[in-house]
Amino acid sequence: MIRALFTAPETRWDAYSRALPPAFDALGLRVDLSRDHAPGTVDYLIYAPGGPVSDFTPFLRAKAVLCLWAGVESIVTNATLTQPLTRMVDPGLTQGMVEYVVGHTLRTHLGMDRHLFGQDGVWRDYIPPLSSERPVTLLGLGALGSACAAALATLGFPVTGWSRNPKSIPGIRTLQGAPGLRQALTGAQIVITLLPLTRDTANILNADTLSLPAPGAALINPGRGSLIDDAALLAALDSGQIGQATLDVFRTEPLPADHPFWAHPQVTVTPHIAADTRPSTASLVIAENIRRGEAGEPLLNLVDRRLGY
Amino acid sequence: MIRALFTAPETRWDAYSRALPPAFDALGLRVDLSRDHAPGTVDYLIYAPGGPVSDFTPFLRAKAVLCLWAGVESIVTNATLTQPLTRMVDPGLTQGMVEYVVGHTLRTHLGMDRHLFGQDGVWRDYIPPLSSERPVTLLGLGALGSACAAALATLGFPVTGWSRNPKSIPGIRTLQGAPGLRQALTGAQIVITLLPLTRDTANILNADTLSLPAPGAALINPGRGSLIDDAALLAALDSGQIGQATLDVFRTEPLPADHPFWAHPQVTVTPHIAADTRPSTASLVIAENIRRGEAGEPLLNLVDRRLGY
Numbered sequence: 118m119i120r121a122l123f124t125a126p127e128t129r130w131d132a133y134s135r136a137l138p139p140a141f142d143a144l145g146l147r148v149d150l151s152r153d154h155a156p157g158t159v160d161y162l163i164y165a166p167g168g169p170v171s172d173f174t175p176f177l178r179a180k181a182v183l184c185l186w187a188g189v190e191s192i193v194t195n196a197t198l199t200q201p202l203t204r205m206v207d208p209g210l211t212q213g214m215v216e217y218v219v220g221h222t223l224r225t226h227l228g229m230d231r232h233l234f235g236q237d238g239v240w241r242d243y244i245p246p247l248s249s250e251r252p253v254t255l256l257g258l259g260a261l262g263s264a265c266a267a268a269l270a271t272l273g274f275p276v277t278g279w280s281r282n283p284k285s286i287p288g289i290r291t292l293q294g295a296p297g298l299r300q301a302l303t304g305a306q307i308v309i310t311l312l313p314l315t316r317d318t319a320n321i322l323n324a325d326t327l328s329l330p331a332p333g334a335a336l337i338n339p340g341r342g343s344l345i346d347d348a349a350l351l352a353a354l355d356s357g358q359i360g361q362a363t364l365d366v367f368r369t370e371p372l373p374a375d376h377p378f379w380a381h382p383q384v385t386v387t388p389h390i391a392a393d394t395r396p397s398t399a400s401l402v403i404a405e406n407i408r409r410g411e412a413g414e415p416l417l418n419l420v421d422r423r424l425g426y
Numbered sequence: 427m428i429r430a431l432f433t434a435p436e437t438r439w440d441a442y443s444r445a446l447p448p449a450f451d452a453l454g455l456r457v458d459l460s461r462d463h464a465p466g467t468v469d470y471l472i473y474a475p476g477g478p479v480s481d482f483t484p485f486l487r488a489k490a491v492l493c494l495w496a497g498v499e500s501i502v503t504n505a506t507l508t509q510p511l512t513r514m515v516d517p518g519l520t521q522g523m524v525e526y527v528v529g530h531t532l533r534t535h536l537g538m539d540r541h542l543f544g545q546d547g548v549w550r551d552y553i554p555p556l557s558s559e560r561p562v563t564l565l566g567l568g569a570l571g572s573a574c575a576a577a578l579a580t581l582g583f584p585v586t587g588w589s590r591n592p593k594s595i596p597g598i599r600t601l602q603g604a605p606g607l608r609q610a611l612t613g614a615q616i617v618i619t620l621l622p623l624t625r626d627t628a629n630i631l632n633a634d635t636l637s638l639p640a641p642g643a644a645l646i647n648p649g650r651g652s653l654i655d656d657a658a659l660l661a662a663l664d665s666g667q668i669g670q671a672t673l674d675v676f677r678t679e680p681l682p683a684d685h686p687f688w689a690h691p692q693v694t695v696t697p698h699i700a701a702d703t704r705p706s707t708a709s710l711v712i713a714e715n716i717r718r719g720e721a722g723e724p725l726l727n728l729v730d731r732r733l734g735y
Contacts, residue, residue, distance in 0.1 A: 212556050212582060219581065220532030227529050232696045233542060238683030240697045247521050247704065271580060272528065273521060374547030387541045388549045395556070 119148045119407060120158050122176075125165035125185055132396040133163070133185075140400035144408045161407055162200075166191045173197045180410045183403050184420075185394050187261070188341060190314045193425050202420040203406055206260045209395030214311075217339055217391035218265040219272065221363045222307055225335040226251050226274075230361075248273035254301050254330075256321065257311035257340060258284045258291065261392070265311065277301050281317070302329035307337065313426035314341035324349040333360035339391030342367040347378075354383045365391045428457045428716060429467050431485075434474035434494055441705040442472070442494075449709035453717045470716055471509075475500045482506045489719045492712050493729075494703050496570070497650060499623045502734050511729040512715055515569045518704030523620075526648055526700035527574040528581065530672045531616055534644040535560050535583075539670075557582035563610050563639075565630065566620035566649060567593045567600065570701065574620065586610050590626070611638035616646065622735035623650035633658040642669035648700030651676040656687075663692045674700045 123133060130152065141148040150163075156175035164170065165185040173182065174197045181201045184192065189204045224230070227245050235241055251274055255266050258280040270276045270288040277290045279301035284291050292301045298321070302308065308330055312318045322336070323346040330336075336359055338345055347368070353359040363385045364378060370389055378384045406416050420426060432442060439461065450457040459472075465484035473479065474494040482491065483506045490510045493501065498513045533539070536554050544550055560583055564575050567589040579585045579597040586599045588610035593600050601610045607630075611617060617639055621627045631645070632655040639645075645668055647654055656677070662668040672694045673687060679698055687693045715725050729735060 209556060212558070213553075216532060216536060216554075216557055216581065220529070220536050220538065223525060223529030224533060224538065227525060229529065229533065230542065233539065233694060236688055236693075236695060238688045240680035242697050242699070244522075244699055244702045245525075247518060248525055249521070268581065272525065272577065371549035376547075379545055379547045384545075385542060386545060388551050390551070390553055393553045 119146060119160050119411065120154050121148050121150045121161045121163055121407065122154045122156075122159045122170075123150060123152050123163045124170040125163070125168040127168075129165060129168075129185070129396075133400065136396035136400040137163070137403065140404035141407070143401075144404050146404060146407055146411070148407065161410065163403055164192070171195070171197075173200060176200065181406065181416060183406055185399060185403075187392055187394070188314065188426075189420055190341070190425060193420060193422060201416060202422070203416050203418045204420050204426065205394055205399055205402060206418045207394045207399040207402055209398035210392050211260055211264050213395070214261045214339060214392050215264050215268045217365070217387075218309055218311075218337065219268050221337050222253060222269060222274070222309070223272075225307055225337070225361060225363070249275065251275075251306050252277065252304060252331075253307045253309065254279065254305035255309045255311060256298075256301070256344075257313070258286065259311070259313065262309075262311040265309065274307075277305065298326070299329060302326055305330045305334055307335045310336070310338045310340040310344045312340050312344055314343050315425040319343050320346045320349075322346065322350065324352065327353040327359060330359070332358055335359070335361040335363070337363045339365040342370070351377055351381065354381060359383075361385075363387065365389055428455060428469050428720065429463050430457050430459045430470045430472055430716065431463045431465075431468040431479075432459060432461050432472045433477040433479040434472070435476040438474060438494070438705075442709065445705035445709040446472070446712065449713035450716070452710075453713050455713060455716055455720070457716065470719065472712055473501070480504070480506075482509060485509065490715065490725060492715055494708060494712075496701055496703070497623065497735075498729055499650070499734060502729060502731060510725060511731070512725050512727045513729050513735065514703055514708055514711060515727045516703045516708040516711055518707035519701050520569055520573050522704070523570045523648060523701050524573050524577045526674070526696075527618055527620075527646065528577050530646050531562060531578060531583070531618070532581075534616055534646070534670060534672070558584065560584075560615050561586065561613060561640075562616045562618065563588065563614035564618045564620060565607075565610070565653075566622070567595065567598075568620070568622065571618075571620040574618065583616075586614065607635070608638060611635055614639040614643055616644045619645070619647045619649040619653045621649050621653055623652050624734040628652050629655045629658075631655065631659065633661065636662040636668060639668070641667055644668070644670040644672070646672045648674040651679070660686060660690065663690060668692075670694075672696065674698055 159179050162182045164182050179200050184204050253274045254277045256279050258278045266276050266278045266289045279292045283293050365387045468488050471491045473491050488509050493513050562583045563586045565588050567587045575585050575587045575598045588601045592602050670692050674696045
């Protein structure tokens with residue numbers, strides 16, 4: 118019998134205590150799933166930040182910490198964590214992200230807000246350009262960024278994707294490294310940030326880089342709040358260099374009610390909804406990694422502690 | 427020299443007088459394009475409703491009336507029109523329609539409005555279902571409907587398409603005829619109307635058929651205003667049977683400022699922007715039909731006067 122400790126915020130237990138057992142059964146795994154195993158007896162930790170475990174030292178025989186979240190920056194710096202760490206690449210999460218990114222890209226592209234906020238009897242004739250005339254740049258070409266880039270290209274947007282290392286995606290112009298970043302941002306009309314948060318990506322959008330997109334460009338950030346220098350963004354919005362920002366992630370969440378983003382007429386705050394892990398699909402990934410761990414096969418989505426993701 | 431009379435509202439001349447000549451040149455056609463040819467000398471009419479011509483009798487040698495619009499219901503009933511009539515199937519128009527339909531379907535699906543209108547400092551945690559859990563029904567599977575159905579299916583929505591005659595589209599459940607209509611609407615969470623307006627389709631959404639979708643379903647109408655019984659829609663919105671309506675077309679346009687649609691909190695009015703013909707791409711279609719007319723080949727998008735489209 119494999120002992121799996123579920124250690125995530127209380128609110129997650131209900132959904133996962135229902136979704137995980139059938140996922141284990143489907144792979145023929147006999148797993149004792151509990152929130153109360155003694156640390157020294159645990160084979161795997163099914164983990165999310167904000168739960169009861171912050172010291173991983175007593176989990177002497179644990180073969181892996183399986184994180185339920187895609188972003189692991191809050192755990193990767195935990196010095197007590199010596200076990201292999203995996204992050205979540207949930208097909209449901211990826212699909213939800215594609216829907217959010219494509220939806221808000223089209224909202225921005227079509228100028229929807231002028232109609233939604235203009236239900237006053239005035240017939241405002243405004244024909245947007247076609248998607249083929251609206252260059253979109255995606256920062257980050259991981260599982261999420263690549264899926265979003267492909268979906269936007271299918272809809273006819275000219276998509277440029279930027280990542281640290283060279284990537285090749287059919288139909289996407291890909292750039293990399295520091296000079297590539299400036300080239301990717303220059304002239305973009307919609308910029309979407311889907312990078313992991315690392316030392317290198319913190320504040321990657323700042324006063325300097327925010328000056329590169331086309332005047333009045335829109336920004337969509339469903340990645341991590343700290344990718345953007347908040348003060349620089351507010352200044353760029355006030356100058357008109359950035360015309361609109363849709364922000365789903367923030368340095369502090371929930372975003373405090375007195376944060377200037379809430380009141381800014383060109384900012385739309387959404388409450389960290391773009392990348393929600395879905396228990397039904399995430400449980401299949403957790404089960405597969407336990408199967409791999411038991412079979413001595415390489416784990417899926419293993420975090421490189423040096424890179425931070 | 428081929429004589430083409432441009433007869434459309436004044437405001438269209440500027441764009442088409444620039445877009446048509448290069449399209450003619452590309453096909454090697456020598457065309458004298460003017461708004462002032464004597465009727466008896468005209469070979470082709472390039473036409474849109476609302477222009478100077480309403481009596482087609484004097485155009486004795488005209489080989490065709492080439493309409494710039496996709497919807498021809500206002501001209502097809504004109505008894506003086508004896509010449510062949512073509513309607514516009516503009517690839518730019520189709521692309522614009524796909525963007526509008528996918529954009530507003532995602533806006534509805536993601537519950538965007540609750541965030542757009544809720545920028546008040548309150549963190550409203552709402553995770554929408556995935557697209558795979560949101561059945562969408564499209565009424566109409568012509569050039570526009572088929573393209574929208576395919577784009578929505580690519581994004582993961584389970585799409586049902588209904589049309590008068592049987593159609594087959596990969597990945598789409600297709601239904602037809604009167605019993606098929608009830609089946610197509612039953613349980614739908616988003617209903618999109620992209621039918622031509624004919625005797626058979628006028629008021630196709632009425633008190634009876636609006637009762638079939640899932641309670642609280644959303645309606646998106648970028649087709650024709652008269653497809654919907656306005657009073658029945660308002661009643662369905664007030665009862666909650668229909669939760670939201672996004673309407674781009676109306677019986678009277680511009681929609682009068684005192685029409686109840688403007689003030690209804692569950693209705694979004696957009697000003698007939700979904701299906702705008704783009705001069706650059708439409709001109710290529712006009713030129714190709716003139717080439718065909720001169721070569722004695724069948725015209726593209728010939729209107730069947732009996733069916734009305």
